[in-house]
Every structure is written in structure tokens, then in C-alpha cells.
């Protein structure tokens with residue numbers, strides 16, 4: 001799934017603080033500046049560079065292309081035999097690379113569509129829910145196995161009602177309708193995709209008492225107004241439909257009947273009626289040409305200019321005389337989910353580096369997720385070849401291919417829930433790619449401790465288009481994209497101040513969610529982006545990738561090299577390369593920003609202890625970093641290094657709040673969560689931020705205190721790192 005969104009509101013920092021940041025960055029300097037690699041003793045850098053170069057010579061564009069051709073040979077929706085066939089093929093690939101690979105199966109509550117009917121009944125009869133057009137030059141688009149467009153986890157239901165157009169179906173849109181005197185209660189609401197996760201639209205439609213929801217792709221957002229449409233270009237043609245889940249992943253992801261525990265055969269399950277993540281009103285997706293029929297029959301007031309989409313008609317709120325009949329029959333069953341878990345055992349099996357990508361797709365899934373899968377396979381093959389030539393990982397490398405990501409992050413969530421204790425004790429970081437490649441522009445999201453680490457890795461890899469490093473191309477494109485953002489919204493984002501390539505906050509919408517939000521494991525998500533209008537449609541197929549996304553598969557090979565470099569550095573580092581001073585500084589800025597917002601309600605005092613806590617965290621981070629710096633000159637005693645690394649890797653977990661966020665206890669991380677009303681975009685300091693949004697002073701106080709306690713726990717963990725490093729230094733006689 002994976003939709004990256006800039007969450008500007010959460011990236012603002014005070015200009016004065018931004019200046020301080022520039023000075024710190026200028027004064028600090030990374031190990032890279034002196035030819036070193038962060039986390040490696042100087043005596044080990046040459047060998048690491050040699051190993052990385054050997055790995056980066058292996059990923060191959062032609063093999064990535066062959067991988068993708070295989071992965072897109074049939075539609076492979078989660079819950080079908082085709083999804084099992086993909087899992088078995090992946091398992092066998094990793095076995096051939098020398099990994100221990102197995103399939104781990106879960107049983108999830110998963111619907112399949114049995115009947116999907118939509119028709120205009122007034123003022124004239126017209127059958128809607130038209131499928132995507134088959135396209136002559138691309139025979140995959142004519143395959144009988146393409147699943148009809150549906151929104152997974154819609155309930156069954158039958159509704160006949162007038163229609164109201166609700167723009168993007170966001171909270172502000174409903175407010176605008178109410179003030180225009182348009183009522184949606186009992187109506188079918190028609191919303192365009194975009195701006196938020198579609199499950200949030202379903203929840204808001206339900207909260208506003210709509211009888212049903214129709215979602216459609218407006219050409220203005222991803223069709224002809226953006227550029228040529230498929231098969232002549234990468235954008236969505238009028239018949240293209242975005243499928244997608246509407247389960248409320250912002251409440252909890254994974255199997256809806258087993259929140260917090262693994263969906264094994266014998267797990268205790270909720271009754272579906274008690275599952276808070278299950279949507280309540282019938283919801284279905286349609287294409288723009290069907291939407292035009294409905295919109296063309298709506299009357300009432302003309303919509304405001306920013307509600308007008310790209311269809312050649314004037315949009316009205318509705319309702320008017322038009323009436324639509326919807327009938328959905330969904331077959332809900334327990335269905336199998338097949339995760340592939342492949343391990344390359346390291347000298348220490350007590351520390352794991354985990355890489356992941358999902359393998360299930362809405363249809364063929366060439367970009368989403370096949371480009372990531374084809375890439376990850378090349379990374380796996382490269383690591384396997386190094387192992388064959390006598391190299392042994394220091395830490396165990398685990399590559400996971402998740403099933404059931406599209407319905408609701410099921411495969412990754414269930415596996416993390418099943419193994420949470422072991423993962424929290426062993427995993428040093430989780431590296432995700434989902435939509436690996438849709439074009440040449442690199443982007444990444446990460447926990448703040450890993451931002452500089454990922455920048456460093458991209459400095460080692462050549463960008464196919466420019467011939468410079470991926471880092472330089474990323475920085476140039478990333479900063480240009482930021483300057484397109486209005487200055488009023490931009491203010492002083494961290495990346496602007498530093499002039500570095502922008503690393504996004506990591507939110508939800510892909511498989512890192514359980515690792516980071518539930519288990520507190522530092523995470524990275526990345527990929528190469530470009531014009532991509534066929535998201536979740538039958539046109540996201542091999543033809544699309546071969547003609548538009550990455551015709552030479554050069555970016556697939558490049559991404560495999562980046563992921564491989566990241567995996568090797570995390571695997572081989574003497575001291576894990578987490579940058580906690582930068583993390584603490586970012587938290588100081590975020591807390592300062594929230595205090596500024598709290599002054600509007602006179603609530604700033606509630607947050608002052610948290611700002612003190614963030615300042616103390618910065619001091620602890622600086623002390624730990626200095627103590628580590630003092631022992632960085634020579635390789636450490638392995639037992640002492642392991643202790644230090646364990647403490648370093650668990651700082652992220654120290655932030656976790658055991659009882660979880662208010663109203664959504666599955667989410668344990670008080671610093672980052674998907675927004676309750678955005679779904680994909682990360683909201684930083686979510687408890688405090690959402691209390692501020694609601695002007696809820698009592699909750700703000702409680703959330704601010706929880707934040708202060710979280711900062712204190714992380715500071716104590718960093719103090720432990722400093723003590724361990726100092727002890728190691730005196731043992732070594734330094």
C-alpha cells in the first residue's frame with residue numbers, strides 16, 4: 001500500500017532552533033567526512049568498504065526484470081491460492097541463495113467479493129460498476145482472474161438513496177457541507193480518493209451517518225490532467241479503479257479478530273461485531289467514468305473551486321433527483337496468510353537485522369509491491385553469494401516477505417505479535433520497502449536515530465540517471481520538491497535548515513507499523529518514486545513497469561544495492577550507528593512547537609515538564625555519544641560491544657507506553673503514530689497533538705505527563721549506554 005505524505009504541520013520547528021541545528025551539524029561532522037564509517041573502528045573500515053563493493057557488484061537489472069516478470073505472471077490477491085504460490089516461489093528462491101527459508105501461516109478474517117452491483121435508478125436507469133477496459137497492447141489487462149474492484153472489509157449491504165458529493169471526505173469537507181445546509185444522513189456519499197487513507201474516509205462517512213460510501217479516482221488527482229494515461233503514459237485512464245482496504249488500521253492493524261495477539265489456528269478471537277477495526281457501512285470503489293454519470297445527475301449548489309475535480313462537468317453538492325442502488329455481498333471467512341521468513345544465520349544469533357517487503361497484490365502489483373519484491377530478491381541473492389564465498393554475517397539477517405499487507409498489514413502484524421518478546425530482544429532495526437520503484441526519485445522515511453545513517457548509505461551508490469551519487473540526486477530533488485511547498489507551510493523544516501536530503505517522519509501504511517508503533521523497533525522505509533497513476537488497479541502490471549516505471553530496471557538494481565549496503569552496515573557495525581543526539585534535538589523542537597500551540601488555550605504549562613525532559617534527553621544522548629566516541633578507536637571486546645549495542649538498540653523501546661495511546665492501546669509509541677484522521681501520515685507526539693487539535697486540556701495534561709515519563713525512560717537507557725561505554729573504556733585501559 002504505502003502512500004508517503006509530507007506532514008508539514010509536524011515538521012515545523014522554531015526558526016531559532018533551526019539555526020541551532022545548523023550550527024550543531026556544522027560543528028559535529030560525521031565519520032564519513034574523515035573517510036570513516038559511523039559505527040566502525042578505523043581498523044575495520046577498509047574491509048567493510050571492500051565487502052560492500054563486492055555486494056554492490058552483484059544486483060543485476062536483468063535478473064530483477066526476470067523476477068518481476070515471474071511475480072506478475074498472475075493476479076495474486078491475499079487469501080487466494082495464487083498468493084500461496086508466490087510465497088512458495090519466494091521461499092524456494094531464498095533456499096537456492098543459501099538461506100534457511102520457511103512459510104509461516106496465519107488464519108485471518110478476510111472477505112472476498114461475491115456480488116458488486118451499482119446502478120443509477122433515477123432520473124434514468126444506468127448500470128454502473130463498470131470494470132477496467134482491456135487494452136490491446138497489454139494482454140494481461142484482459143485476464144479473467146482480475147478481481148472485480150472492491151474495498152476490502154466493507155460489510156455486505158443493500159442501499160438505495162440519493163447521493164451527496166463530499167470532495168475528499170475529510171472532516172473539513174463535512175463541516176463545509178453542514179454550513180452550506182447539505183445533509184448527508186441516510187445518503188450515499190461520493191468521495192474522491194486522496195489526502196487521507198481510504199479507511200479514514202469510511203469512518204468519517206459512518207460518523208456522519210451516511211448510508212453508504214462510493215470512492216472514485218478523480219482525473220485531476222491521478223489522471224489526464226497530470227499527464228498521458230495508460231497505455232500511452234503512466235497516469236490513470238478513465239476506466240482505471242483504485243481497489244483498497246478500508247479497515248481502520250489507525251485503530252489497530254492486522255487481523256481484525258485478534259488485536260495484540262497472533263492469528264494462529266487456536267487464537268482466541270473476537271466476534272466480528274466487537275472488532276473495532278471493522279468498517280460499518282457498505283463502501284465500494286468506482287472509476288472516473290462511472291463517477292461522471294453520478295456527478296452529472298447531481299443538482300444543488302455548485303461546489304467551491306477547490307472541490308471541482310477534473311471531469312468535464314460542473315460539480316454540484318447534490319442530492320437532487322438522482323438516486324443510486326448499491327448491493328454488496330461479501331463472503332467473510334477465515335483464510336490463510338502465508339509469510340515467507342528467510343534467515344542467513346550470523347556468528348551471533350542474538351542480534352537480528354530484519355528486512356521486509358510484502359508479496360500480496362491487488363491484481364498483478366508490478367510496482368506495489370512487485371518492484372520491492374524483485375529488488376529484495378536481488379539483495380538476498382547478493383548476500384547469499386557473499387556467504388557462499390566464505391563471508392559470514394556478524395548478526396543474523398532475516399528477510400521477510402509478508403502476505404496480507406494490502407487488506408491491513410496482516411502478515412507483518414501477526415508475525416510481530418507472535419514474536420514480540422524475541423524481536424524486542426534481538427532486532428537492531430527493521431528495513432522496509434513496499435512500492436520499491438515507480439521512477440527515479442529516491443525517498444525515505446525513518447526513525448530520527450537512523451536518518452543520517454540512511455543518507456550515508458546512499459552516498460555509496462551511483463544514481464543511474466545523473467551518474468552522481470543517489471544521495472546527491474535525492475538531495476537535489478528533495479529540496480526542490482520542498483521549495484514547491486508554500487513558504488507559509490514550510491517555515492523551517494529540519495531538512496531546509498540543514499540543507500540535507502529530507503528524510504520523512506515514518507507513519508503508517510506499510511509493514512514497518514507493527515515493528516515501530518507496536519514493538520518500538522527502529523525502522524526505515526524507502527523507495528524510488530515517479531509519476532504513478534495506476535496504484536491498486538489492473539494496470540499496475542509488467543507492461544506499465546517496462547514502459548514507464550523503470551524500463552531498464554536500473555533503479556531496481558540500484559535499490560537492491562542501497563538495501564544491501566544498509567543491511568551490511570547494520571550487520572557488521574562494531575557499535576550500532578544510531579544517532580540519538582539528533583533524535584533528542586528533533587524531540588526538543590517538536591515539544592517546543594507543541595508548547596507554542598498550547599499557548600492559544602493557555603495550556604503551555606502542561607507541556608513544560610516535557611520540554612525539560614527533552615532537554616535532559618539531549619544531555620544524556622550527548623553523554624552517551626561522547627562515551628562511545630571515546631571507545632571508537634579500536635575494536636571492542638565482543639561481549640562488551642554486545643551489551644552496549646543491546647542498550648543502544650533498546651532506546652527506542654524505552655519510549656513505549658505499555659498501556660498504549662488513549663483509545664487505541666495497540667499503538668504503544670508516544671512519539672509517532674498514524675493520525676486518527678489522516679491514516680497514512682505520521683503524527684509526531686500523537687497523544688499531545690491530537691489533544692491540542694481537540695482543545696482538550698485534561699487529556700493534554702495526561703498525554704504531556706506520559707511524554708515526560710517516556711523521555712525520562714529513554715534518557716535512563718542512554719545513561720546506561722554511557723556507563724557501559726565508560727566501563728569498556730576503563731577495562732581497555734583508555
Ligand SMILES: [Zn+2]
Pocket residue numbers: 001002358368369405434435
Ligand atoms: Zn504495497
